[in-house]
Amino acid sequence: MDRASLGRLGRKLRLATCLALAAVTVAACGTGPLLDKFTAKDEETFSDEPADKLYNEGLFLMNKQSDLKAATKKFDEVDREHPYSEWARKSLLMSAYASYQAGDYDTCIGSASRYVTLHPGSPDAAYAQYLIAVSNYDQIADVSRDQARTEKAMRSLEEVIRKYPTSEYAGEAKKKLQGARDQLAGKEMAVGRYYMERRDYTGAINRFKTVVTRFQTTRHVEEALARLTEAYMAIGIIAEAQTAAAVLGHNFPDSHWYKDAYGLVTSGGSQPSENKSSWISKAFRKVGLG
Template identity: 30%
Template sequence: MKRIFLVLSAVLIFGSCSEYQKVLKDEEVAPKYKMAEELYKAGKYKKALRLFEQIVPQYRGKPQAERVMYYYADTYYNLEDYYLSGYQFERFAKSYPTSEKREEAFYKGAKSYYYLSPRFSLDQTDTEKAIGKLQEYINTYPESENLKEANALVAELRTKREKKAFEIAKQYHHREDYKVAIESFDNFLVDYPGSTFREKALYYRFESQYLLAVGSYEVLVEERLNLALDYYKDYIRYYNNGELSAQAKELLADINNRLEQYN
């Protein structure tokens, strides 16, 4: 029985493969469309894609084009080819503005760009694009059932973008390039006033100014210590009991001791 089962399975697989190859080489469009849809619905996306690639140009301008184009874009999406799924879903949404599948296509297109967003340490061009696409979806479909998830994705991407900017400024601090670090933290605080990295940005700007002051020529020390004192006040105004407040207060004590010499 086991041998019979294996033989039958082999026959079915071989028959299925040979039928697929036959349809793939067939010049008729209808059999390709029928098999492509069957394979798509069965989750056999790689095989379906080869057929869709052949028939998509043939269906442009025809009544079936909307259905074919959606399947085509969604096949790329399921294969995790997000560059092409993003492009094809955008194309679908523009080509069929009244389609009942438009919102779904719009959202999957935006999510395609979300999946393309790299880790924070790399260039964030795709992250910026994903934020824009998701925000456009949110604005277009404010009552969508996907709204909560879309907002969460945007928040995640914004945090990634903020982390990139914060880490760049922090690297200047660690390299002891304090002037550039202070300027970078200033820009960060202006660009991302509500960031989760705000406390650390305020603290490291203060610490950078303190370290710049104590390492300066004598003639510059007092002025730079006073500016560090101003940065301390900015930090402590919002984070008197913050994560880094104890360290900030230790530096403050040293600043006050040094300034007493000038008084």
């Protein structure tokens, strides 16, 4: 995961951190208008330590990076001891961010989800939703393993796009969504190849069909069409093999997979020819690629 993609909030957080450090090191110099934005004025205090002090201590610890867990505890303490203050709202989001930075994804998801629930109208709600999504995304396993986390990442990324389409995080979510879709398509291809090796052509066709119908915009669709050509040829359904090869050639004429599919079909004395009533043809017309 490129953590630079989280830099949007970072711009706000870095300013807050710098100002907090200034408050710690040069407190005697007084505060200006900008510092006042990030250091609490005297407000409701429900513990021995005021909310602003706990919050600034959390920022200080987070800036050291090696103390991210300690920083999270400070932010959680603000939320616990000053639950109705503005600093509690800020601390909840900072706790999620610090947990993400520490690689504690489940805690991040928990804090960010609570933030979205409690503060759905906040300007930072989009970022909290994005933290949930990238926490799931960063836990995606390789294609040889179960892809339940990938499905979860896709749902949370789609949630960012659906709920906050004009936010700065929607674009990043779309990019990662494509990556997650590519991952799921890769899983289907791996299983399909496994079936092909064992000559379970029906099982293989079902896997490649999933790639063509659900993950048509991924990089795996070319191979899926070529494998469909191969599988249909193997079981003697020539018309579908011809259609798979024709659709592949129409949409990806320069693909080496098309050369392979073309060779398979012509070796049997046929030519690529699209049957418009085939599910393959309909699938591509539906998405608008055919």
